[in-house]
Amino acid sequence: MRVLQAEDEPVARRLTEAVVRDLGHECQSVVDGAQAWEAFLAHRPDVVISDWMMPGLSGLDLCRRIRAHATEPYAYVVMVTRQGRRAQVVEGMTAGADDYLVKPLDRAALGARLLAAERVTVLHRQLSDQRAQLEETNLELAAMTLRDPLTGLPNRRALHDDLDLLEARVARYGQRYCIALLDVDHFKTYNDTYGHQAGDRVLQAVARELRSQARRGDVVYRYGGEEFLCVFPEQTLATAAIAVERMRSGVEGLAVSHADGLVATVRISAGLAMFDPEHKRPVEEVLKDADDALYRAKQLGRNRVERASLRVVSIGPVPQTSNVGRVAAVDRTPWRERTP
Numbered sequence: 001m002r003v004l005q006a007e008d009e010p011v012a013r014r015l016t017e018a019v020v021r022d023l024g025h026e027c028q029s030v031v032d033g034a035q036a037w038e039a040f041l042a043h044r045p046d047v048v049i050s051d052w053m054m055p056g057l058s059g060l061d062l063c064r065r066i067r068a069h070a071t072e073p074y075a076y077v078v079m080v081t082r083q084g085r086r087a088q089v090v091e092g093m094t095a096g097a098d099d100y101l102v103k104p105l106d107r108a109a110l111g112a113r114l115l116a117a118e119r120v121t122v123l124h125r126q127l128s129d130q131r132a133q134l135e136e137t138n139l140e141l142a143a144m145t146l147r148d149p150l151t152g153l154p155n156r157r158a159l160h161d162d163l164d165l166l167e168a169r170v171a172r173y174g175q176r177y178c179i180a181l182l183d184v185d186h187f188k189t190y191n192d193t194y195g196h197q198a199g200d201r202v203l204q205a206v207a208r209e210l211r212s213q214a215r216r217g218d219v220v221y222r223y224g225g226e227e228f229l230c231v232f233p234e235q236t237l238a239t240a241a242i243a244v245e246r247m248r249s250g251v252e253g254l255a256v257s258h259a260d261g262l263v264a265t266v267r268i269s270a271g272l273a274m275f276d277p278e279h280k281r282p283v284e285e286v287l288k289d290a291d292d293a294l295y296r297a298k299q300l301g302r303n304r305v306e307r308a309s310l311r312v313v314s315i316g317p318v319p320q321t322s323n324v325g326r327v328a329a330v331d332r333t334p335w336r337e338r339t340p
């Protein structure tokens with residue numbers, strides 16, 4: 001252990017130094033409270049053995065400072081008091097001292113204090129290691145709840161959080177953004193033909209392709225099943241459409257065969273919509289527009305990108321919507337089962 005002793009009497013100081021070192025610990029000695037506080041801050045000792053009566057900062061004040069400083073790792077504080085000043089013991093322990101010694105110092109008593117200090121210090125260190133591990137695990141778990149395990153993309157829960165941030169940002173800075181909904185064509189028959197596991201691998205490949213075609217700042221989410229969602233901050237319909245078309249042709253370029261009689265390879269359809277700061281509206285409406293455009297892309301033969309027509313909406317206060325269920329705003333009925 002690293003021991004710091006604050007003691008203004010040379011005889012007591014030398015005795016403590018000798019005992020501490022004999023027991024295999026490091027010992028740093030200072031002669032008053034102010035020096036002790038500086039040494040404490042600089043070296044973070046495991047144990048502080050402090051005389052009560054010292055010039056300047058008293059042992060009691062030093063102990064209070066150490067405790068008020070809430071440090072890691074824990075510092076074990078032993079207060080040294082004169083015989084006959086037992087009332088100080090209570091005062092010292094109340095101020096945060098862990099133990100006390102009575103002068104004149106006795107080797108055995110000092111050794112016993114150091115043993116107790118070592119035990120407590122080891123425990124505190126273990127606790128603090130465990131706490132650090134727990135914090136790390138919690139961070140990992142929190143990150144996991146925001147990722148889709150199959151594709152590694154941020155999931156719908158992450159989208160919830162991000163849409164909140166996005167809305168706050170566009171409200172503050174008056175920026176525009178686009179949202180694209182992308183859906184794998186005839187994926188049910190892919191699963192029926194090749195099996196669910198092969199289907200999973202296709203979803204992973206599509207996710208990788210979408211991610212690689214996205215620019216910095218664009219975020220691709222797994223929206224659900226075989227559907228993906230991409231947010232394009234600060235993009236116009238025209239520029240985002242270029243990016244989505246790149247994604248569509250990228251997936252087609254993967255050339256994953258899909259010989260079900262309807263199509264030859266795995267492809268996607270996409271619907272794209274824009275939020276225009278001139279015509280403020282809740283993100284649910286943008287999502288609905290993207291979904292309608294996707295529906296149209298499916299109707300028009302799939303493997304294509306459709307843009308929502310720019311709607312002129314009456315300018316009024318944006319309705320306050322709750323985030324709950326906002327990403328469920330879109331009709332999840334399969335395309336072919338919908339009545340146009």
Ligand code: GH3
Pocket residue numbers: 150183184185186187188189191195196197198199200203224225226298302334335336
């Ligand atoms: P459309 O072109 O109209 O989109 O047709 P579709 O067959 O892709 O659409 P539909 O909604 O009828 O079917 C979606 C299929 O996606 C059904 C479901 O089994 C499959 N699917 C959803 N999630 C997963 C998944 O995690 N893994 C696999 N392998 N398949 C999935």
Ligand code: MG
Pocket residue numbers: 007008009051052053054
């Ligand atoms: Mg003294």
Ligand code: MG
Pocket residue numbers: 183184225226227334
């Ligand atoms: Mg779908």
Ligand code: MG
Pocket residue numbers: 183184185186187188226
């Ligand atoms: Mg589909």
